[in-house]
Amino acid sequence: MQLNAGCELHFNAKETTPLILMLRPRSGDGQWIIKEEYHITPVVNVTEFTDMYGNLCQRVIAPEGPFSINFSATVQTADDIDVVLDAPYTPVENLPDEVLHYTLPSRYCQSDMQGQLAADITKDSMPGYGQVEAIRSWIHSNIKYQYGTSNASTSAVDTANSRVGVCRDYTHLGISLCRALNIPARMVVGYLYKLDPMDMHAWFEAYVDGRWYTFDATQDKPRGNRITVAYGRDAADVAFTTQFGDMELNTMSVWVNAVDEAEAEKKAPEPATVPDASGSTSQTTTAA
Template identity: 80%
Template sequence: MQLNAGCELSFDAQEPTPLVLMLRPRSGAGQWIIREEYQITPAVNVTEFTDMYGNLCQRLVAPEGPFSIHFSATVQTADESDVAPGAPYTPVEELPDSVLHYTLPSRYCQSDQLGDLATQITDGVEPGYDQAEAIRQWIHKNVTYQYGTSDASTSAVDTADKRIGVCRDFTHLGISLCRALNIPARMVVGYLYQLDPMDLHAWFEAYVDGRWFTFDATQEQPRGNRITVAYGRDAADVAFTTQFGPMTLNDMKVWVDADEPTADVNEKKSESIPTFSTSIGSST
């Protein structure tokens, strides 16, 4: 499906404040960026770099006073997420070097403290994909989704104890439980079509059978039509905005709508816009 997605952020800076933004998706597994627009008001100098996870990051200094960011994109997305029941566990000694660090505990994902829970959830389940899916289903059934029940300091251990949170918390718990079983897992942030309520979203990917698979514990069933913006070990790596000074977020708007191409665009679609006969998934 072709989607129009984006966000608007309105700030007030108490003084000139350095910012690192992570708002631009890039073409890759399951998505193709057709068009994008980036507006910053007032205009400032912006530089861009690629971080260690392959995410596009923008650096700037917001001037004192009101400051706003508008980003929008049209993206061709995969309609389904890959599922692979029975896909085998990838032994640690066979993991690519670039995947190894996703087996380790991180700031919000204390996998070293959740081994007993992970073992309990996956008792009798075949190692690999089925374990990650059992974890996803357990979180979906046993953790309540509710706004205002967690904050920026809430960790996977907190969520396992309180059994309540939002997509960020569901994701940290899923990552931690997978890593506790030596299954590499990473955080993904971006957009999901028909998410209710609409917001920027988070889910996790687990590495089994030599590739990454998508798992979203907030949803009843696997869903496609996702736009990935960034990957990381946990929320510390994938913040949409990181500020280095006093700055207040006054308002945020997020949208994801189905794009309806004109007849002329539709006729040229097969020539100019990639479509995805396969679904979301990646070996990188």
């Protein structure tokens, strides 16, 4: 499915403030970026870099006063996520080097403190995907989704104790419990079609049978049509905005809409004809 997604943020900077933004998704597994627009008001210089997790990050300096960001993209997304209930556990000695750090405790995911809970939840599960699905199902059934019950300091241990939170908290707990079983897990933030209420969203991926699989404890069944914006160990790595000064976010709006099929067909360009050509390639150039 093609989706139009985006967000608009309005700030007030009380002083000149450097910012790191993480709002641009990349084409990759399960998604293709068809087009995107990025508007910043007032106009400022923007530089971009790719962080250690492969996320696109933009550096700007907001002047004192009102400052707004509007980002939108049209993205081809996968209608379904892969579900392989018998996908086996990948032993630590067989993990790729770049995956190993996703087995370790991190700021919001104290996996070294949750081994017993993870063992209790997964005691009747097959090692691998089955264990992760048991964790996802347990969180969905035992943690109450409620706004205003957590904050930027809430960790996986806090959520396990309080049994309440939002998608960020569900995700941290899922990651922590997976890592407690030596299953690599990472945080994902982005957009989910027909999320209710609509907002930026967070879920997690676990590495089993030599690849990453998607898990979302806020949902009662697997759902596709996701747009990934960023990956990281936990929320500390995937903030949509990181500010280094006195700056307030006044309003934020998020949207995800399906592109009408007729509109998509109308906008699709006619295939180019290249006589006598054997082939060619071309390219055109924080969560609730």
